[in-house]
Amino acid sequence: MKQKQKKKKNILSILSISIKSIILLILAVAFLYYPGQNVYTFAQSQTVPEETVHEVVLPKPAPYPKNINQSYPGQEISASGIVVLDVASGVFLYKRNEEEKFAPASTTKILTALVAIDSFDPDAVLTVNTVMNNGQSMGLVKGERMTLENLLYGTLVFSGNDAAYTLAENYPGGVDAFVVAMNAKALALHLNNSHFTNSVGYDDPLHKITATDLARLASVAISNKLIAKIVAVPQITVSDVTFTYFHALKNVNQLLGKIPGVGGIKTGWTEEAGENLVTLVEREGHKEIIVTLKSKDRFEDTKNLINWIFSSYQWETIQ
Numbered sequence: 001m002k003q004k005q006k007k008k009k010n011i012l013s014i015l016s017i018s019i020k021s022i023i024l025l026i027l028a029v030a031f032l033y034y035p036g037q038n039v040y041t042f043a044q045s046q047t048v049p050e051e052t053v054h055e056v057v058l059p060k061p062a063p064y065p066k067n068i069n070q071s072y073p074g075q076e077i078s079a080s081g082i083v084v085l086d087v088a089s090g091v092f093l094y095k096r097n098e099e100e101k102f103a104p105a106s107t108t109k110i111l112t113a114l115v116a117i118d119s120f121d122p123d124a125v126l127t128v129n130t131v132m133n134n135g136q137s138m139g140l141v142k143g144e145r146m147t148l149e150n151l152l153y154g155t156l157v158f159s160g161n162d163a164a165y166t167l168a169e170n171y172p173g174g175v176d177a178f179v180v181a182m183n184a185k186a187l188a189l190h191l192n193n194s195h196f197t198n199s200v201g202y203d204d205p206l207h208k209i210t211a212t213d214l215a216r217l218a219s220v221a222i223s224n225k226l227i228a229k230i231v232a233v234p235q236i237t238v239s240d241v242t243f244t245y246f247h248a249l250k251n252v253n254q255l256l257g258k259i260p261g262v263g264g265i266k267t268g269w270t271e272e273a274g275e276n277l278v279t280l281v282e283r284e285g286h287k288e289i290i291v292t293l294k295s296k297d298r299f300e301d302t303k304n305l306i307n308w309i310f311s312s313y314q315w316e317t318i319q
Contacts, residue, residue, distance in 0.1 A: 062088035063286075063315035071312050077301050080274075081211040081293035084305060087219055088287060092212075093309060099193060101208035102293040105268030105276050106136070106159045108201035108209075110221050113152055113230075115181050115199075116167040122149040122226060125241055132165035132200070138247050140166060149226070150238040156230050158249040159267060161200045168199035175199070186213075189220055203272040211291045218265055218278045218289050231264025231280075232256070254299050255279065259306060267298070281306050286315055 065086045073082070073094060082096040092098075120126070128144040131137075138160030140146075146166075154163030168178035175198075182196045191213040197204045209217075221227045234257050235250045252267045261283045268276035277298035279290040288309055292301045 061318045063317050065091055065313045065315050067312050068314050079292035079295035079301050083211040083215040083291040085215040085289045098212045099210050103203050103273035104209040105270045105273035106201040107266050107268040107276050107278055109155050109164050110217055110266050111182055112164050112199040115185050120148045124148045126170040128166050129169055132162045135161045137162045141245055144240045144245055146240045152230055153238050157251045159252050164200045203270050211293050215289050215291045222280055277302055
């Protein structure tokens with residue numbers, strides 16, 4: 001009797017295990033084929049996105065200036081140092097004594113303006129502490145308070161020595177620190193053959209620039225929107241912040257408004273330097289910078305160079 005009961009229990013136990021195994025098998029199969037759960041079917045159901053290909057667009061080279069008649073300026077151009085630079089391509093169309101060091105005179109003020117813009121906001125108010133009346137002066141008054149932008153008009157349009165000195169005197173550390181900043185800026189712009197001792201352009205044995213460096217400096221300056229606007233102004237009246245003092249400024253550059261396309265940028269003259277002129281001229285989308293140093297007639301020289309450029313050169317698009 002006991003053996004029958006034991007045998008019955010073994011059979012029930014085996015049946016129980018078999019039933020559990022069958023149930024587990026059914027559940028496993030169901031799990032494998034249940035939508036969204038099978039890792040294999042899930043992987044197969046995913047849409048692999050196509051690889052995105054970004055087209056690389058290279059900048060087109062600037063049109064290249066080509067001298068179509070092989071003519072070059074002669075002795076009719078009196079300047080000792082000359083550089084003609086095509087701005088877009090960086091090609092020098094003409095050079096004469098381009099690495100000789102000349103006294104820059106007031107063309108110095110191009111660099112003065114760049115250093116001042118690096119240091120002050122256009123609406124920053126600066127105070128006239130020392131009135132520099134030696135040479136060209138816009139007529140600043142001691143204690144007068146004027147915005148940087150208006151002082152830049154005085155510096156670049158009228159070539160006021162008092163305005164350029166005020167910019168330097170208000171610099172953190174004063175005039176000496178400003179001159180240090182000028183030479184640091186010159187090195188940063190790769191004006192490697194030039195050196196500056198003052199912000200105005202006074203003659204000094206160590207205050208020198210080359211025609212090549214001056215062309216590069218001018219190219220950087222005209223890329224600044226504020227400077228480009230100021231140097232192209234024929235005349236303007238500016239005031240101090242209290243509208244007490246007014247200064248009528250007329251551009252020293254006689255070519256502005258007379259020669260089509262001329263848009264500045266700076267004159268210069270001292271007894272040592274002679275007549276200096278840096279000019280931007282643009283025609284048919286071509287910008288040219290003309291530097292004449294130690295000229296006997298800077299405006300006539302520049303007019304002749306402008307005529308030579310646009311009668312001798314064509315610009316070819318390189319494919």
